[in-house]
Amino acid sequence: MLGGLYDPPVWPHLNSFFGAFKKNDACVNLESRYPEVMSIAPSLDDLEALARAAWEALPARFRALAGDVVFRIEDWPDAALLDELEIEDPYELSGLYQGVDLTQQSMLDPAPPTAMVFLYRRAILDEWIERGDVTLADLVSHVLVHEIGHHFGLSDEQMDALLEEAP
Numbered sequence: 001m002l003g004g005l006y007d008p009p010v011w012p013h014l015n016s017f018f019g020a021f022k023k024n025d026a027c028v029n030l031e032s033r034y035p036e037v038m039s040i041a042p043s044l045d046d047l048e049a050l051a052r053a054a055w056e057a058l059p060a061r062f063r064a065l066a067g068d069v070v071f072r073i074e075d076w077p078d079a080a081l082l083d084e085l086e087i088e089d090p091y092e093l094s095g096l097y098q099g100v101d102l103t104q105q106s107m108l109d110p111a112p113p114t115a116m117v118f119l120y121r122r123a124i125l126d127e128w129i130e131r132g133d134v135t136l137a138d139l140v141s142h143v144l145v146h147e148i149g150h151h152f153g154l155s156d157e158q159m160d161a162l163l164e165e166a167p
Contacts, residue, residue, distance in 0.1 A: 047121050047140060048073045054141035067102075068147055069115045075122050095122040095143040097150035117147040 042050075051071050055063065076090050078115060087093055099115035128136050149159045 026167040034098065037150055042121070042125065042136065044073045044075065044121055047119060047124065050118055050137050051144050054144050057141070057143070058107040059109065065102075066151060067115070069117055069148065069151060071144075072116060072118045074118060074120055077118070077120055089124050090120070091123045093120055094127060095119050095147045097147040100107070101151055115143065115151055119147075151152075 020070040044058075048071070051073065055071070076091050077087075077096065081096070082088070082090060082093070085093070097115070098113075098118065100112040119140065124139060126134075128134065128139050131139075144160060146156075154162075
């Protein structure tokens with residue numbers, strides 16, 4: 001366990017953060033800062049710019065608790081990863097957290113591998129087009145925050161519950 005990180009428990013802070021995210025208070029109108037993203041199919045660099053802006057829009061305390069996380073934007077997950085996760089359709093995976101989550105890290109362990117968040121451009125673009133009710137920036141921000149939630153040790157079900165409980 002991380003010495004003292006969860007004393008006092010971080011859950012109330014995450015709950016209030018997810019509440020702010022649900023209300024879109026933690027996000028800014030990123031497309032107005034990156035209008036070129038809306039004129040052509042967004043590139044890997046465009047999605048990286050949106051992800052970086054979304055990260056910077058998060059509360060400083062949240063970013064500090066997350067520590068060093070590397071973001072990678074790729075078109076697709078590789079075939080070996082899809083096989084490992086038993087996912088047949090690459091459009092079903094828009095993001096992935098890879099690393100040792102904060103609840104499993106110990107000061108006595110050797111240096112853990114670098115925490116990485118992968119965002120998969122083609123799946124994100126497909127969901128954005130299919131949904132039609134969310135901006136690309138908000139969707140990128142949502143996927144990013146979801147994967148960072150895994151970095152904090154939260155399961156999909158726990159994050160869904162936090163979003164449901166948020167005011």
